[in-house]
Amino acid sequence: MERVPVLKIGDILLVSIQIDMEDQTALQLQEDLADRIVETGCHGVIIDISALDIVDSFVGRTLATIASISRVLDAETVVVGMRPAVAITLVELGLSLPGIRTALNVELGMALLARERDFEFKDIDDDEDDADEAVVAAS
Amino acid sequence: MTAGDDIAAMETLAIRSDQDVVRVRQLVRTLAVSVKLSLVDQTKLVTAASELARNTLVYGGGGTVAAGRVDNGRRSGIRIVFSDQGPGIPDLDLALTDGYTTGGGLGLGLSGARRLVDEFDIDTAVGQGTTISVIKWCR
Amino acid sequence: MxxxxxxxxxxxxxxxxxxxxxxxxxxxxxxxxxxxxxxxxxxxxxxxxxxxxxxxxxxxxxxxxxxxxxxxxxxxxxxxxxxxxxxxxxxxxxxxxxxxxxxxxxxxxxxxxxxxxxxxxxxxxxxxxxxxxxxxxxxxxxxxxxxxxxxxxxxLLELSTPVVKLWEGVVAVPLVGTLDSARAQVVMERLLQTLVDTGSPYAIIDITGVPAVDTQVAQHILKTVVAARLMGADCIISGIRPQIAQTIVALGIEFGDIATKASLADALRHVLRKADVNAGRRGAGRRES
Missing domain, CATH: 1.10.490.10 (Globins)
Structure with missing residues (x-):
């Protein structure tokens, strides 16, 4: 079974799904991400699905579960790059992915996450010690 | 066009594991491209196939899929038949209701798949297994 | 014979x-x-x-x-x-x-x-x-x-469904004429593809030129909006004439939390304000009020 790599970029974990996932691969990703969030203390997760030509209800449900788990671990998840044909199909399928934040591409996804964190800390003294240097680590 | 002609031209695969579900998607995608279904229709058909293949695996305890090209004189399309020897579906109307599930899913597999294809036939009896046949026509 | x-x-x-x-x-x-x-x-x-x-x-x-x-x-x-x-x-x-x-x-x-x-x-x-x-x-x-x-x-399909870039990050699709299933699908796909191609998080669907809105047309528009949201873009519907507003209410069509505006200009103003708020959040300290 193939594994989907999880990359750390600054305060964000980036996952780019490039393969037609078996259900087991998707569940493994869900587990890996939870581990990595705790391990790195990241506050944002970006899942790039621009390479996926379909998202069925299983993958949709896994994405929703990942978003919920991340939220519990104080990380916001953004799913980016959904193809138009995939979005149209999901609407027809009746899957609206509630609770998942989405953006058109990785860049907009990162801006969205930055906005969220900024907003959250706007009124508080921004004295987070979290290392801000960009550390890129491939898992 | 007789049923015999149909089956002869169809490719069959066994559905026994997660990997087989991926194989079904790949087979259907190749067929959908070969009859020149539009991108959105390809996506809808492959998604429906993925849902139904997973149903066959999870609820039917595995089974087979046969897929091939159909022609009704006016237009061509793809026909896919999923069959299993599983427990069958006791209440079909209920099973086709959005959100109804016995397997812990989202309950969108059967009802959602039906919305993604042009023709949807289901033949099931308790203890006898289930056969689902779907067709997607080119526009 | x-x-x-x-x-x-x-x-x-x-x-x-x-x-x-x-x-x-x-x-x-x-x-x-x-x-x-x-x-x-x-x-x-x-x-x-x-x-x-x-x-x-x-x-x-x-x-x-x-x-x-x-x-x-x-x-x-x-x-x-x-x-x-x-x-x-x-x-x-x-x-x-x-x-x-x-x-x-x-x-x-x-x-x-x-x-x-x-x-x-x-x-x-x-x-x-x-x-x-x-x-x-x-x-x-x-x-x-x-x-x-x-x-x-x-x-006609080619002619009647242009998607135009209205502003940085804002695209608009002015719908003209009757919206049947086939056309709605083309419009939907083209709009969504343009969002991806231009990376625009906002889309305005202007229905000034649509003579009548029935349940089916509304359904198509709603599906487009939901699909756009799934992709991470926001849709605003503009150009709703008084008569159409009456039909929409009479038919009991729910647009939910989708923003609707009377004119394209209103919609653009709404989007720019929203975009500004978002940009403002990001550059919180830097912007002069």
Missing amino acids: ALSTDEVGRFAGLLESNGDALTTAWTDAVATLLRGRLSHAELHRQIAELQKGFQSALAGGAGDLEADAAGELRGLLSELSNTRARQGFSATETAVSIFALKEAMLTVLGQDGDINATTLRDYVSFSAFVDRAGLFTFDSYVRAREELISDQAEQ
Whole structure:
């Protein structure tokens, strides 16, 4: 079974799904991400699905579960790059992915996450010690 | 066009594991491209196939899929038949209701798949297994 | 019911010996039916060609329109229906051009003065052959029209669904005309693709040019908005005229939390304000209020 790599970029974990996932691969990703969030203390997760030509209800449900788990671990998840044909199909399928934040591409996804964190800390003294240097680590 | 002609031209695969579900998607995608279904229709058909293949695996305890090209004189399309020897579906109307599930899913597999294809036939009896046949026509 | 070899031979002979008289009688009959919409010379040329087609088909021994020898005749007939369809003639006007041959034939047959049982029987079976040719013409006329219509529909689809970039990060699609399923799908796909291509997080769907909104149209728009949201873009619906607002409420269509604005200008203002708020959040400390 193939594994989907999880990359750390600054305060964000980036996952780019490039393969037609078996259900087991998707569940493994869900587990890996939870581990990595705790391990790195990241506050944002970006899942790039621009390479996926379909998202069925299983993958949709896994994405929703990942978003919920991340939220519990104080990380916001953004799913980016959904193809138009995939979005149209999901609407027809009746899957609206509630609770998942989405953006058109990785860049907009990162801006969205930055906005969220900024907003959250706007009124508080921004004295987070979290290392801000960009550390890129491939898992 | 007789049923015999149909089956002869169809490719069959066994559905026994997660990997087989991926194989079904790949087979259907190749067929959908070969009859020149539009991108959105390809996506809808492959998604429906993925849902139904997973149903066959999870609820039917595995089974087979046969897929091939159909022609009704006016237009061509793809026909896919999923069959299993599983427990069958006791209440079909209920099973086709959005959100109804016995397997812990989202309950969108059967009802959602039906919305993604042009023709949807289901033949099931308790203890006898289930056969689902779907067709997607080119526009 | 195919013609017998004897009949075929007799007809071929008849067509050949009476060629000119037949052409004239046939042309006259058609000219009356078409009431001068084609010049006499042109009609004469067409008819002469058709007649030659019939003649060579019969001379080649074609007892039936499906026969190999009738290939050229079939070609001529479909060409005739093609041009007539494109010139805007009706199906009747096209088909009677063939049926008129029977009338012309009768004129020619009557000239000898002795109409007996054999000529009558011949005439009836020849009529049947012409009828089949007429029906064939009718069929190809319908096919030609269908092609014409689907071509035009496709062109219309191309013409009527532009997606324009209105501002940095804002695209708009002005919908004009009736929104049926096929068009709604094209619009939907094109809008969503443009969002991806331009990386625009905002889209305005302007329905000023849509004459009526029914449940189905509303459903299509709603699906587009939901799909755009799934992709991470926000849609605003603008150009809702008073009448349409009334219909929407009367039909009980729920737009939910989708922003609706009366005019495109309002929608753009709304989007820019929203975009500004978002940009403002990001650059919190840097912006002067």
